[in-house]
Amino acid sequence: MTRTTRRTFLKTTVGGAAVLGFPRPLRAQAKTFRIGAIHPVTGALAEPGQACRLGAQMAVDAINAAGGIKGKGGIKLDLLLGDTQTKPENGRVEAERVVTQGAQMLLGSFDSGSTNAMVSVAQQRRVPFLIDIAAADPITANVAQSVKAGQQKVQYVYRNFPTGSSFGRKAVQYFIDIFKEANVSPKRVVLMYCNDLFGQNQARGFQAAHKAANPSWDIVEVIPWPEPPTDLSTEVSKAKAAKPDIIAPITRPASALLLFPEIRKQRIEMMGIVGPGSPGIYESGQIAQLKEDLEYVLTSVPWANFKNPKTAAVAEEFRKRSGGKTFDTNSGYSYDAVFVIADILERASALDDPDAIVDAMKKTNYSGGLMQYGGPVAFNELGDNANAIPTMIQILSQKPVAVWPKDAAVQKFVFPRPRA
Numbered sequence: 001m002t003r004t005t006r007r008t009f010l011k012t013t014v015g016g017a018a019v020l021g022f023p024r025p026l027r028a029q030a031k032t033f034r035i036g037a038i039h040p041v042t043g044a045l046a047e048p049g050q051a052c053r054l055g056a057q058m059a060v061d062a063i064n065a066a067g068g069i070k071g072k073g074g075i076k077l078d079l080l081l082g083d084t085q086t087k088p089e090n091g092r093v094e095a096e097r098v099v100t101q102g103a104q105m106l107l108g109s110f111d112s113g114s115t116n117a118m119v120s121v122a123q124q125r126r127v128p129f130l131i132d133i134a135a136a137d138p139i140t141a142n143v144a145q146s147v148k149a150g151q152q153k154v155q156y157v158y159r160n161f162p163t164g165s166s167f168g169r170k171a172v173q174y175f176i177d178i179f180k181e182a183n184v185s186p187k188r189v190v191l192m193y194c195n196d197l198f199g200q201n202q203a204r205g206f207q208a209a210h211k212a213a214n215p216s217w218d219i220v221e222v223i224p225w226p227e228p229p230t231d232l233s234t235e236v237s238k239a240k241a242a243k244p245d246i247i248a249p250i251t252r253p254a255s256a257l258l259l260f261p262e263i264r265k266q267r268i269e270m271m272g273i274v275g276p277g278s279p280g281i282y283e284s285g286q287i288a289q290l291k292e293d294l295e296y297v298l299t300s301v302p303w304a305n306f307k308n309p310k311t312a313a314v315a316e317e318f319r320k321r322s323g324g325k326t327f328d329t330n331s332g333y334s335y336d337a338v339f340v341i342a343d344i345l346e347r348a349s350a351l352d353d354p355d356a357i358v359d360a361m362k363k364t365n366y367s368g369g370l371m372q373y374g375g376p377v378a379f380n381e382l383g384d385n386a387n388a389i390p391t392m393i394q395i396l397s398q399k400p401v402a403v404w405p406k407d408a409a410v411q412k413f414v415f416p417r418p419r420a
Contacts, residue, residue: 035077036103038098058321059336092117136198169209184271186246202278
């Protein structure tokens with residue numbers, strides 16, 4: 001199988017028109033391929049949702065500027081934008097709307113609840129759907145099972161993002177590795193999580209991975225909260241009573257704004273805060289609001305490969321276009337997803353046949369992504385990219401930086417956190 005890198009993809013794109021030998025009028029009349037890009041750009045998840053949208057738009061701009069989809073006559077990409085307003089049920093509503101308006105593929109949607117709601121539209125209306133961000137395992141697994149059982153003919157839903165179960169496995173491994181590297185032996189971990197589809201799935205994945213690994217530390221308390229919460233003082237008091245060495249939070253942006261100040265307020269004596277993976281900790285807006293309450297917090301999240309010079313260049317463009325924000329999990333995975341779509345369209349035998357696009361999706365072997373991967377983007381029997389992996393990042397001097405594993409780290413972690 002031939003690997004497609006971003007460099008090769010862009011090279012082939014730049015020379016497209018000359019190689020094809022099309023006359024000028026035909027090039028000028030190139031059609032567009034419409035992608036329905038749905039994210040929560042208003043409501044409680046607006047900051048990550050807006051980052052997703054901008055990341056996707058930047059990728060579209062780059063691909064179109066380089067000549068579009070070369071193998072299809074230079075067809076340009078066009079985003080049909082949707083906003084779930086941070087309401088899970090709006091995933092279906094917005095997906096229906098953009099498909100009715102002509103979207104030939106779907107992209108989205110950050111939140112597992114709204115992403116799950118989009119699946120039925122993709123399957124019923126035969127619209128290939130590439131999930132850029134959403135971790136809940138059942139989103140793809142349920143469709144794969146339905147196809148395997150003969151209840152549906154084709155799986156139209158694929159994901160280039162870690163699943164909750166893979167988040168859990170990597171988080172437990174990173175916990176073990178970092179504790180060993182720091183030469184410390186915490187014994188008591190309190191798991192706290194937002195009680196929505198995402199949080200439930202992430203918590204289950206972490207607990208299952210812990211049970212399988214049987215490390216030297218125990219999860220001594222599991223504390224959920226309703227999302228979004230109005231107050232977390234009771235939950236934090238319960239965590240404090242468990243005498244934790246580590247608090248492991250799975251947050252949303254809204255709950256993070258309450259959780260971390262409350263932990264500081266209640267003066268919990270512990271080695272540190274180490275998250276199994278969630279938003280609300282690394283976004284520029286969150287850091288600006290939480291300030292020192294996030295300093296030294298570690299969390300295992302998908303992260304950009306900043307050792308790649310191309311990533312640095314795109315990150316600088318994102319910073320300029322976003323008003324100074326960091327190219328992060330959200331913008332990065334949405335950016336990569338559009339390039340994966342472009343690669344799929346280059347290889348598809350026809351763009352007006354959704355099954356032909358799915359056939360190309362199944363054969364994806366794309367290694368030009370800007371995020372930290374464990375190998376090329378390739379989809380397994382469930383429709384997931386098993387090479388989508390998280391990186392342990394830490395907030396140091398009010399900036400999120402990769403600190404583990406060593407080959408991804410750009411800075412040494414600080415753990416245990418210094419005492420105030």
